Amino acid sequence: MPAIHDTADPASLLEGVRAARTAIAAGRCIVMPTDTVYGIAADAFSHAAVAGLLYAKGRDRGFPPPVLVADRHMATALAERIPPEIEPLLEAHWPGPLTVIVRAQPSLTWDLGDTGGTVALRVPDHPIAIGLLRETGPLAVSSANLHGMPAPTEAAAAAEMLGDGVAVVLDAGTVGDAGAATQPGAQNGSTILDCSTDGVVRIVRQGVLPRETIAAALGELLVDG
Template sequence: MDDVALDLNAIRAAARRLEQGELVAFPTETVYGLGADAENPAAVAGIYAAKGRPSNHPVIVHLAPQADLSYWAAEIPPQARQLIDAFWPGPLTLILKRAAHIPDAVSGGQDSIGLRCPSHPVAQALLREFRQGRGGVAAPSANKFGHVSPTTAQHVRDEFGIGPDSLVKCVLDGGQSEVGIESTILDLSRMATHGPVLLRPGHISTARIAQVIGWQPRLPDAAAPRASGTLEAHYAPSTPVALVEAGLLPETVQRLHAHGRRTALLRRAALPEVRAIAQAELPAEPDGYAHDLYAALRAMDGAGADIILVEAPPAENDWQGVNDRLRRAAHDSQGVLARLLDAGR
């Protein structure tokens, strides 16, 4: 993303809007974020209102590279420093014990806080300009709660509209997000009792984390902190989504077509003579697939289909983040495919 042009006047204006308690959308290397001053509870409440987000669902606080981590976190285990040295700026969010003076609004009332330093040059410039780099910007993805995350400025405009009549006053355009899915979230707030816990997979894999800290992250238990993007149903288009194994895709599409069902299709390989009203071929490797996934889901969502069929990706570790997003996108559509097929009998 080093070739992204920086509109410094627009970035300064956006920083002033944040300081005045307004909402600003901005690019990160993962997805576009909807930002507010993390220490202004009224501004953070505006995020929840704009997104329709439950107030107990925490948001991630984004920091400039030179930020004082101890201002935000009451406890910083050595593993956090190791991971910061290895992966910040970058797509890794660390859950730490929240400093007592940080408002509850960003943590959903928990005693923990999610912190991240993004690598996108526009995000970094904004964070350096906001309160001279000493502030934090609370920013979940810039979309309605539970919907597909935005990876372009136009996606944000499509969600909210931008301007005086919108809760979102401006969006900084930084091109398409480089990673394309949200950050890995790792809980380090209970190191003494639980060790590192993976709350959300992403671009930074558990294998890479384990290489740095010498400790394989475990899966969350019932007492794990709530974290952004971890509800069972999330990242979903309006059109139902179903995951289908590659070998079953042609037959499934043909059966749906025979029953008069309109099908959109996301696949990793060409499928000749498949009767889908819209389809997209995504890259065969996980990073490229993640980069294109949300834009493809949005495009298929606008095709007027009854269902979006997605060729199930491999179940390998490198695909963990992609599979997590697709599983959640399809969660509320469980059973829809069977009903569409049965309805034609």
């Protein structure tokens, strides 16, 4: 089993962040808290690390992980272009439970899987996640569960599912809001929008950010399907 660090204890938090940073630098995967669920994280620019993340979850290249960033500046460096139409949403929900798929900067030397030249970006609303991202840079992060299992809101559940597939677990207690995903088909993770086509935005996954909130900001830009 991986080493679990209780982030409520300052000494354990310091030790855990150091261990997480070391593991990521070595191409290993870790479990980290976000504002929605626990995530399995790896260096977004390490092909082997991203492959290890997918293997740990039981997924293949057809399920490329999103990339978490610490702030808008970091996101802008990874995107070819952030569509100006979604700026109001980003202003309101970054940090927060909103993931946007945009065209990736073509000069980047990474391999997240079969992305079709896109990248899914999010700024999580969790202080430990933000602090770690400021130290490591962009991380490929997917929910810390085996494929087909519920996304965990407790660190112990993530550690039990992923086992030796991760090196370090940062335990920040219960995360997310179990009652937040109330819309039909909604999940406890972030809401994912495909913004990679000019003038059109689609909801790829309905998460805790309601469709009504997105529709109010985007109007006719939001289309079904």
